[in-house]
Amino acid sequence: MPGNEREKIRHLLVLRDLQGQRTIPLKEATYSLGRDVRNAIVLRSRSVSRQHAILLRVTLPETEQYGFRIIDGSFKGKRSTNGLFVNGMKCFSHDLKHGDVIEFGNNQVKAKYYAISNLSEQAFSESCVAEDISGFLSEQASPVNPFETLIVPTNGVEGASEVALARLASFPELIPNPIIEVDIGGTVTYLNPAAALKFPDIRKLGVQHTILAGLTSAVQNCPGN
Structure with missing residues (x-):
């Protein structure tokens, strides 16, 4: 396996809701999550808001890697009705680390986040369709925490205005022009x-x-x- 493939951090979200379990590879710059079918990731539960949360890709300074930050609410800044919980703690914003468990609303919808390296593109694709990815984690992939050595202030997001939150979710990570x-x-x-x-x-x-x-x-x- 080429060195650049081995070193690349790959991101997965294993989601369980009322319609079962599925594995979602996180490759895009942003995702909306909620029960509305127009969301990038649809959560099947009436306890979940129409747009419950945002996943935002965050580039790690001085590297080619990135992590993901989850934010409660919609792109317009409207908070979810029943809240967002990470590892049992209610939060507004959280930089995801390998193994984090996310709960949306009243515990009917859960997700587990994985950040792994030492995995080829083929093995990564296979893991995304496997019912149980524990084999990939124990035999091939190595868990990593993208934010482990990076201190990123997130408490300022709590009071973000609608305009500020929209900017956070769209610039400069999302625009197609190189910066x-x-x-x-x-x-x-x-x-x-x-x-x-x-x-x-x-x-x-x-x-x-x-x-x-x-x-x-x-x-x-x-x-x-």
Whole structure:
């Protein structure tokens, strides 16, 4: 298995509701969850709000990896009726770690989040259709916690306005245009998913990359430097 496949973190949500269990690979930048059929992930229970929660992909600084943050409520900032619980604790926002158990409403709908590495694309696809993924976890994959060494303040989300929450869920992680942040020394400090996909070697090459060539000298020649 190629090294880049082995190191890649893959994200799964094993969901159980009134219609049974299913495994959902998390590959998109954002998901809405709720009982309305227009949600990306439909939760089958009357105790669940029409749009109960949001899953938001969060890029980890200075890496090509990302984790997922779950937020109670809709994209418009409306909270769910019966709440969101992670590992038995009611919360508004939570950065998911491997093994976290999520409950929506009155315990009729549960999900377990997995973040795993050392798994090929084929094995990952097979795990998504398997009734029991414990074999993949014990024999092949290695559990990882994307946010383990990263401190991301989330308490500020609690009081977010409708406009702020919409911005959080849409920019810059979701837009199709590449966004690249570079410090004054020419080191790439941030890539949004579109940039990471379009320029997979830009962090390694830095200012040697075609689109960053000459950046350092341009910065140094700017007035005031």
